[in-house]
Amino acid sequence: MKRDYYEVLGVDKSAGSDEIKKAYRKIVKENHPDIKPGDKEAEERFKEGTEAYAVLSDPEKRGKYDQFGHAGVDPQGSGFGGFDASEFGFGDIFDMFFGGGGGAGGGSRRRGPARGSDLRYDLSITFEEAAFGTSKEIEIPVDETCPECKGSGAAAGSSPKTCSQCSGTGQVRSVQRTPFGQISTTRTCPSCNGAGVIITTPCGKCHGKGKVRSVKKIDVRVPQGTEDGLSLRFTGKGGAGEKGGSSGDLYVVLNVKSHEFYERDGNDVYCEFPISLVQAALGAEILVPTIHGEVKMRVNEGTQNDEVFKLKGKGIPHRRGSGVGDQYVKVNVRIPTKLNEKQKELLQEFGEITSQVQQMGKKTLWDKVKENVKDAMG
Numbered sequence: 214m215k216r217d218y219y220e221v222l223g224v225d226k227s228a229g230s231d232e233i234k235k236a237y238r239k240i241v242k243e244n245h246p247d248i249k250p251g252d253k254e255a256e257e258r259f260k261e262g263t264e265a266y267a268v269l270s271d272p273e274k275r276g277k278y279d280q281f282g283h284a285g286v287d288p289q290g291s292g293f294g295g296f297d298a299s300e301f302g303f304g305d306i307f308d309m310f311f312g313g314g315g316g317a318g319g320g321s322r323r324r325g326p327a328r329g330s331d332l333r334y335d336l337s338i339t340f341e342e343a344a345f346g347t348s349k350e351i352e353i354p355v356d357e358t359c360p361e362c363k364g365s366g367a368a369a370g371s372s373p374k375t376c377s378q379c380s381g382t383g384q385v386r387s388v389q390r391t392p393f394g395q396i397s398t399t400r401t402c403p404s405c406n407g408a409g410v411i412i413t414t415p416c417g418k419c420h421g422k423g424k425v426r427s428v429k430k431i432d433v434r435v436p437q438g439t440e441d442g443l444s445l446r447f448t449g450k451g452g453a454g455e456k457g458g459s460s461g462d463l464y465v466v467l468n469v470k471s472h473e474f475y476e477r478d479g480n481d482v483y484c485e486f487p488i489s490l491v492q493a494a495l496g497a498e499i500l501v502p503t504i505h506g507e508v509k510m511r512v513n514e515g516t517q518n519d520e521v522f523k524l525k526g527k528g529i530p531h532r533r534g535s536g537v538g539d540q541y542v543k544v545n546v547r548i549p550t551k552l553n554e555k556q557k558e559l560l561q562e563f564g565e566i567t568s569q570v571q572q573m574g575k576k577t578l579w580d581k582v583k584e585n586v587k588d589a590m591g
Contacts, residue, residue: 215283218265226279230270237266326458329356332451334465338435340472344504344529346437353429353463358453359419366412366423373410378402383409424453433465438480438532441469475504480529480538485545488512493546503527503540510542518546 219226222236240262242248244255268274268286277285334353358364367373375381379402386399401407415421431450444466451461476483486501496514500507505527512522521543528538552560 216261218269218278221261221265222269233266233269237262237270240266327455328458329452329454329461331461332463334463335468336433336435336465337468337470338439339470340475340477341504342435343439343441343467343469344437346439347435349433349435351431351433351465353431353450354426355429355450356424356452357427359416359423359425361418362416362423364423364453364456366416366419366421368414368416371414373408373412376402376405376409376411378404379409381409383407423455431463431465435467436532437530439467439469440532441467443467474502477529480531480536482528482538482540483543484540485543487545487547488516489547490549493517493544501542504529512544516544516546518544520544 219228222228222233222240224232224236228236240259244252244259244262246252246256246259249255268278274286332353332355334351336349336351338347338349359366361369365373376383379385383402383405384399384407385402388398402409405411412421416423419425429450431447433445435445444464447463447465449460450463453460474484482504484502486499488497488499491497492499492512493516494514496516497512498509499512501510501524503524508524508527510522510524521541524540524542526537527540530537549556
């Protein structure tokens with residue numbers, strides 16, 4: 214008696230096509246004869262799973278099976294239950310069996326032009342350089358096309374010879390027997406490493422590599438308003454291509470150093486600035502540093518600790534378009550220390566003639582209690 218196809222794949226009758234395909238892939242990976250050669254039980258599980266998949270992956274066959282069971286389908290009609298590799302995606306199965314590379318005629322040739330590699334350079338800049346922009350010259354070690362052999366890798370007076378093992382294709386083929394029949398596989402030629410040619414007399418400058426290491430100087434224009442992590446792309450400034458291929462690109466990633474006084478949020482700048490007790494109480498005009506230079510800022514009479522003032526247009530210029538952010542200044546009221554006797558005497562006198570509300574800047578809980586008692590007593 215044949216087992217139920219849903220049981221074979223380990224799925225419910227309501228399973229969708231993706232779930233059925235996933236279940237079958239698991240069976241293939243665990244039981245294919247190429248993975249477990251000589252294991253008869255694994256081979257039978259593979260055949261059983263393939264037959265179940267051939268039916269359940271076909272909507273018409275699945276409908277008949279759901280209605281009539283095994284009698285509704287004829288799994289003996291064509292191979293493993295009428296399995297059609299194209300329905301499943303033969304490349305997927307092939308990758309499971311042989312680790313990639315495609316089937317007959319598959320694989321990629323490596324003889325043609327190949328684009329060079331992309332490069333990354335991390336450039337540190339100051340807070341002010343990020344705000345207003347700057348120019349930097351950097352040096353990049355890169356692989357460039359050898360000037361002597363023009364990238365061929367062969368010494369002057371000689372030339373690369375066609376590889377005899379792959380006949381210049383860069384690939385070799387082999388034939389394997391599988392449950393689907395004979396399959397022609399393609400892999401990189403081990404003699405020429407996929408180049409299709411053999412260099413018998415290497416170039417003395419690049420030693421047959423076709424490339425030499427050099428140092429390029431690149432002018433980097435850092436735009437104003439640059440954010441930390443901004444990446445600048447320089448087309449064609451990366452590694453050299455192979456066999457006439459284009460050069461890769463250079464990506465300069467900007468790292469903005471932190472500032473000891475300023476912090477940034479978007480295009481706005483934040484800082485803290487100390488003021489004296491007298492300045493906070495009586496008000497004053499003070500000089501505050503900004504990235505644009507020192508500016509005058511008016512501290513109002515009765516300014517409280519941690520109060521924030523806004524300096525419009527003293528932030529960071531926008532990177533795109535016009536406009537400038539603002540600077541926000543949080544004041545820290547400093548309490549005087551190490552007072553002499555005269556200062557202590559005057560401060561004590563000030564305390565005696567000043568109400569607690571005036572000193573604290575707001576009513577205390579005890580003040581509110583006394584007011585409520587007074588109101589209640591009329």
